[in-house]
Amino acid sequence: xxxxxxxxxxxxxxxxxxxxxxxxxxxxxxxxxxxxxxxxxxxxxxxxxxxxxxxxxxxxxxxxxxxxxxxxxxxxxxxxxxxxxxxxxxxxxxxxxxxxxxxxxxxxxxxxxxxxxxxxxxxxxxxxxxxxxxxxxxxxxxxxxxxxxxxxxxxxxxxxxxxxxxxxxxxxxxxxxxxxxxxxxxxxxxxxxxxxxxxxxxxxxxxxxxxxxxxxxxxxxxxxxxxxxxxxxxxxxxxxxx
Numbered sequence: 154x155x156x157x158x159x160x161x162x163x164x165x166x167x168x169x170x171x172x173x174x175x176x177x178x179x180x181x182x183x184x185x186x187x188x189x190x191x192x193x194x195x196x197x198x199x200x201x202x203x204x205x206x207x208x209x210x211x212x213x214x215x216x217x218x219x220x221x222x223x224x225x226x227x228x229x230x231x232x233x234x235x236x237x238x239x240x241x242x243x244x245x246x247x248x249x250x251x252x253x254x255x256x257x258x259x260x261x262x263x264x265x266x267x268x269x270x271x272x273x274x275x276x277x278x279x280x281x282x283x284x285x286x287x288x289x290x291x292x293x294x295x296x297x298x299x300x301x302x303x304x305x306x307x308x309x310x311x312x313x314x315x316x317x318x319x320x321x322x323x324x325x326x327x328x329x330x331x332x333x334x335x336x337x338x339x340x341x342x343x344x345x346x347x348x349x350x351x352x353x354x355x356x357x358x359x360x361x362x363x364x365x366x367x368x369x370x371x372x373x374x375x376x377x378x379x380x381x382x383x384x385x386x387x388x389x390x391x392x393x394x395x
Contacts, residue, residue, distance in 0.1 A: 154177050154178070154318045154319055154320065155175065155176040155318065155320040155321075155322050155344075156176055156177070156178050156179075156180070156312070156313050156316060156318040156320065156321055156322070157172045157173070157175070157176040157178075157179050157180065157321070157322045157323065158179075158180045158182045158292070158308065158309045158312055158313075158321075158323075159172060159179070159181070159182060159323075159324070160181070160185065160193065160221060161181045161183055161193075161269050161272035161273045161276065162192040162193060162196070162272060162276075163192065163193060163194055163195060163196050163210060163268075163272050163275070164196045164208070164275060164279075164365045164366055164367050165192065165196065165276070165365070165366060166196070166348075166363050166366060167348045167350060167363075167366060167369060167382055168324050168325070168326075168346065168348040168350075168385070169324065170279070170280070170283075170285060170366060170382045171346050171348040171382050171384075171385040172322060172323070172324055172346045173276075173280065173285065173287050173289075174285055174383055174385075175346050175385065175387070177288060177318075178288050178289070178290070178316070178318070179287055179288065179289045179290075180289065180290050180291075180295075180312065181269070181273050181276075181289060181290070181291045182221075182292050182308070183220070183221045183222040183269045183273075183291055183292055183293050184220050184292055184293050185220060185221060185308075186217070186218055186219065186220060186221075187219050187220065187221045187224050193221065193224070193268060193272070194209060194210040194211070194212050194224075194268055195207045195208065195209040195210070196208060196364075196365035196367075197363070197364045197365055197368075198238065198243075198364055198365055198367060198368050199242045199243070199355060199357065199361065199368060200242070201241050201242050203357065204361070205361055205364060206238070206242075208235045208238055208365070208367075209231070209235075210226055210231055210235075210268060210271065211226065211227040211229050211231050212224050212225065212227055213225045213226070213227050221268070221269050222267060222270075222293050223267070224267065224268045224269065225266055225267060225268070226265055226266065226267070226268055226271065228264075232261045232262075235261070236254065236257065236258060236261075239253075239254055239257060239367065239371075240254065243371045246356040246357075247356070247371035247372055248371075248372065249370060249371055249372065249373065249374060250371055252370075253367060253370040253371050256278065256279070256282050256370070257367060259278065260274065260275040260278050260279075261275070273291060279366060279370075282370075282375060283370075283375040283376075283378050283379045283382070284376070284379055285379060285382065292312075297312065297315055298315060299311040299312055299314070299315045300314070300315075304332075305330065306330055306331045306332055306335065307335065309321050309323065309331075310335055310336055310339065310341065313336075313341055314339055314341070318341070319341060319342060320341065320342040320343075320344060321341055321342070321343055321344070322344045322345065322346055322387075323343075323344075323345055323346070324345065324346060325345040325347035325388060327345070328345050328388065331343060333390045342389070343389070343390055344387050344388065344389055345387070345388040345389075346385050346386075346387060346388075347385055347386045347387075347388055348381075348382070348384065348385045349386065350362040350363060351381055351384055353369070353372050353373055353377075353381070354372060355372055356372070366378075
């Protein structure tokens, strides 16, 4: 049985959904300290003049050690701003603009106080939209008893042990973060999911990989998007510590 534990990002890229697709259980890890200038409250879309641009959910200033699930959204006119950004880039050229913009509108229409809840709900809504099954839990709501953590890579290890899973999968970007020997010691297989980021026609004369899933959905049907999500490789193991 394969498990993934990942922070709830804002409208994440294809690889995030590949991780969901590749596992039997996905945990939204919402209790670590919030890291500024990461992917928690922003992501990339195309820019109307070329290149890429950020869409951003503004957040309130809070202490540096605030956990992800306590980060609050600044109640500004961010929803309309994001919708206008998407319209300016995609309305003329994206064949699936209408369905995708309605999806985004439905995702953000609720008055969210906490950023994590917005992100979790939008990821779940997108999975439903494209027909991607997701069996998920939210870590802060699980009341899961795990062993004491002594290093950052032991959160995933100890959660996997507590849930009695035999395989832990992570996005490939975290490959150097994990000590494979720790997992092997407990008979847990450590694997990494790498989406191939196949090209699709962005109608701009080039291709920019790794943008938000919203960019993918603008140019691909739900079934085509699901096929792109499933186009990944599994890489076994990581480093073996010092």
